[in-house]
Amino acid sequence: MDPVTNASSETVALRMTGISKRFGPVQALLDVNLTVRTGTVHALVGENGAGKSTLMKILAGVHQPDGGAIEIRGNVRAFQRPAEALAAGISMIYQELDLAEDLTVAANVFLGMEPRGKLPCTVDHRQAERRTAELARQYDFDIDANAVVGDLSTGDCQIVEILKALMRHSSIIVMDEPTSSLSESEATRLFEVVRALRRRGITIIYISHRLEEIVDLADEISILRDGQLVHTDVMARLDIPQIVHHMVGRQLKDFFPARDVTPGETLVSVRDLASDNGVRQATFEIRRGEIVGMAGLVGAGRTQVARALFGLDPKTSGTVVLEGRSLRIETPAQAIAERIAYLTEDRKRTGLCLGLACSWNITLPNLEAIGMKHWIRPARETRIVEQIAQRVSMRWAGPQMPVDSLSGGNQQKVLIARWVLAESKFLIFDEPTRGIDVGAKKEVYTLLNQLAEQGKAILFISSELPELLGMTDRILVMRRGRLVGDLVTKDTDQEQVMHLAAVESN
Amino acid sequence: MNKLIRQFLPFATLTLIVCVLSALEPDKFLNTENFLNVLRRASVNGIIGVGMTAVIISAGIDLSVGSMLALCGMLGAFAIIKVGGSEPTPMAMALGTLVGLLMGTLCGLFNGVLITKLKLPPFIVTLGSMGIFRGICYVMNDGQPYNVPSYRYLGSGDVAGIPISIVIFVVIVAVAIFALRYTRFGRYIYAVGSNREAAFHAGVNVDRVLIWIYTLTGLMTGIAAMIATSRTISAQPTAGQMLELDIIAAVVIGGASLSGGRGTITGTIIGTLLIYFLRNGCTLLGVSTNVQFIVIGAIIIIAVALDQLARSQASVTKTG
Known part of the structure; x- marks a missing residue:
């Protein structure tokens, strides 16, 4: 009956200590300590590749850590499989929801734990429906237990995932970028749901790039950078600029090879580019010998700009002029014939014949x-x-x-x-350094410089701001399908880019 | 090293079978006549196998070749009868042969266009066309065959003592080996099969490559159909039943991967010969046809299992 230990195991829902994880040459996590208090909304933020998802996948038993310990309400646990984490009361709601689309809400909620019917090997659908409806009512969720999931909106599907977690008596729910594919009104509703869960004492770990919603919603925040936890604090004590500073705040070492080239005349000129696949408006120019970076959050439409330029997605509007000639490009073959190159972001799926x-x-x-x-x-x-x-x-x-x-x-x-x-004139490099080790990165940078020195125009898409700042002459910033910034690299910094990319302008 | 073993495995098996049969039945097995006989029988499957190899390298499948063979034969024979009557001239027979080849080409084109333009899986399209082609064969002449008693040249003729069908077979194989290795089209077949998306991103017109593959397979089937028709001097609506499975088996025994990107013409030819020498040997040894099914079925499984084993060991040595 020691009040202190009682209090700590009562109030700490999750404690991860010294978590490290390596994937081949990449140190994804290094000695991460994360403490999440019971009944709070705990935001987890960081740049792409900072290690948020890896950390949560370790919590969910998808990956096993190389070192470190996980305590759930004071008990040390090691999960070998996702099912074990689930049994310990941890539910993950991934960005790509994994529901059975052809089944009803109730069937999804009870998937794998269906109530038995009277006859052997049968399911009591009515009971599943009734209990699902009751649970939804308890939390004031407006959802029909009998609806087929495939007919529901993304927002409703998230509610189904949450009901699934609640039916399994989860005490910790991890949400990975839940608002990234929601409309404004659906997002507002989700925030209400999250608050309702918190009132019932459920702990939420909330991963998001949208800093405004985090400031609104979260009680506490942990910030990851390059696989390390750099800051944990009560939300009220931080504002957005401070968060951004922690997310990106590292010194640029002279890791980036120098380039000696003065950009020449305009080689590529893109005007009012738009596509059905998520580009709403992009206008920019690239000169000979110029490396132009493109920054933005995941889903901001950067890759889609490349796809539209390379003839992979049909353009709904816009002109592309190369060396003063207006191009008509509808297939990659035509783009290649015009000496445009696209190094895809997914070299295994769309790049190489392995x-x-x-x-x-x-x-x-x-x-x-x-x-x-x-x-x-x-x-x-x-x-x-x-x-x-x-x-x-x-x-x-x-x-x-x-x-x-x-x-x-x-x-x-x-x-x-x-x-x-191919002697391409205009090269689009989409995340060319993703998943390769430091030495190879430097070689890729050197190659980019060489290409620029030969008078090519290069569009360099990357989620790693330091390499954009270290390598480019200018940086274009995309947000929600629009080009919202065209910055001269030497006059900008990570915080300005991050602000443009992540924060809605007023 | 493992790669070498893998490539020579089907060849070694073939050699082994030939050696064993030579030892068991030296008189009946080991003579030119028997060998030419086996080759002549194997030529129909082998010719279609050339097309099927390209289809399978491209990560596709063609289940319709058996029915297509019957349909081409029926139409070719029908044309011979229509043009030449009961005593057709060589000209009429040549014309009928062309009709058969043309029909095969069109059937293949039909498959290829459906697969690419409707974006349907090759398995589904060719499963459907298998039924359609077979059905047309039955409807054409109320299930009766067309007899063409004077259409003998392709089936029984010879060039300097070598049966004409074997000559055609060898020529097609030689052209196909060359085409797969030394043409851009051949290269694209491997690229599309290895990674269709990546090939498209590299500017390959994937649809056009696939349509050509299925169309050429249709042409091969047309050629094989006219040889088969000439051999039996009649076109049967039931011809070529289950033929597609024999051919796919030969391609797979030859080391091609059903997931695409891998396979060779020589492998397929070895696979085809392996099946036919086994049949031949079983017949000579007095093994019943029914048991032959079991033997060949087992060989397919063993061949692919050994291939897999060699692959997984290769990957262990790579990572280890």
């Missing part, structure tokens, strides 16, 4: 350009590929090796080599 030889991957879009429109001449192909490989300082056992035998950094260089060989 099982095929490195040389095949490098020449794939270039066969016609290297005089092999109909007939392949393997000896000549190998010679060309080896020359290009030298230029990008490729390290491989040989051009005939399958691409999947290479490290991530060298795989990325295979793709860069492809576009170097």
